[in-house]
Amino acid sequence: MALSGKTAVVTGAAMGIGQAITEKLLHNGAKVVLLDVNESAAKTLVENLSKQYGQDRTLFLSCNVESEEQLKAAFEKTVDTFGGIDILCNNAGILNENEWEKSVSINLLGVIRGTYVALQHMNKLSGGRGGVVVNTASMAGLGPLITCPVYTATKHGVVGFTRAMAGASAASGYGIRFNVICPSFVQTEFLSDPNSKMGQFSHLADVIEQMISKAGTLNVSDVAESVLEMVTDETKNGEALMIFSKGKHYVTFPSM
């Protein structure tokens, strides 16, 4: 899929991995609508991106992925402004085992909400242009992160939802591909002060420190490059891409 003339929506776009995905898609020719709750960071970013790529290539919309109403309004505004949606990156996420219900609401339900609202605009069966959805899970979506059981559960959920949607879309003729990225530890704000985010499992913090020092960390640009691959490679549907400091590979799952 060539990105020139295409419109992407990225959630959690103001910082970190979402910012890197946004910049990668812009660099490759797409228009990008940035959704985030952090208005000040997003506005500063969009100002800079507009100078670099032009005023008509980006749009920031304040949107909390916990709210179906805000997502609906954001996607409608996107379609009104740019004429349709071709790419959705459900990326917003938090790590907070203390507020575990909020974690489920953002990390898993936010992906489902975003996808279902976007489908109304992207699905070829309801007049959309088709396209591709890339969800941000984590290596914790493939195996357990023992300090973060709920984070682990949400990311396993994102992997399962993505793969099932890929099959449903292919079998139904939606014209939309669904893929998921599973990065290891990435250098962003997300990794700052991890002990405070582990709730009742903070006594296990050493385990994570050892994992990080053994595994190393990724740059956001490595992750964004993988998202670009999953957006542009039209052979990829229902794929989960593991990204770690020494490389990346597509995950093989048991067949059903």
Ligand SMILES: NC(=O)C1=CN([C@@H]2O[C@H](COP(=O)(O)OP(=O)(O)OC[C@H]3O[C@@H](n4cnc5c(N)ncnc54)[C@H](O)[C@@H]3O)[C@@H](O)[C@H]2O)C=CC1
């Ligand atoms: N940093 C890491 O080590 C890894 C992160 N991930 C995942 O990558 C995604 C992005 O993480 P980072 O960029 O590292 O985090 P980050 O904390 O740097 O950025 C997250 C962004 O999402 C936004 N956000 C948070 N809640 C939101 C909501 N309810 N609605 C809309 N926007 C919201 C924040 O304002 C922020 O701009 C998350 O889903 C995270 O689980 C996956 C693997 C590794």
Ligand SMILES: CC/C=C\C[C@H](O)[C@H](O)/C=C/C=C/C=C\C=C\C(=O)C/C=C/CCC(=O)O
């Ligand atoms: C405090 C912990 C913080 C947050 C969670 C992270 O942000 C992230 O979402 C979770 C990452 C979990 C990583 C788990 C294991 C990583 C292992 C490696 O990177 C090393 C191994 C990979 C080899 C893969 C292979 O060779 O097949």
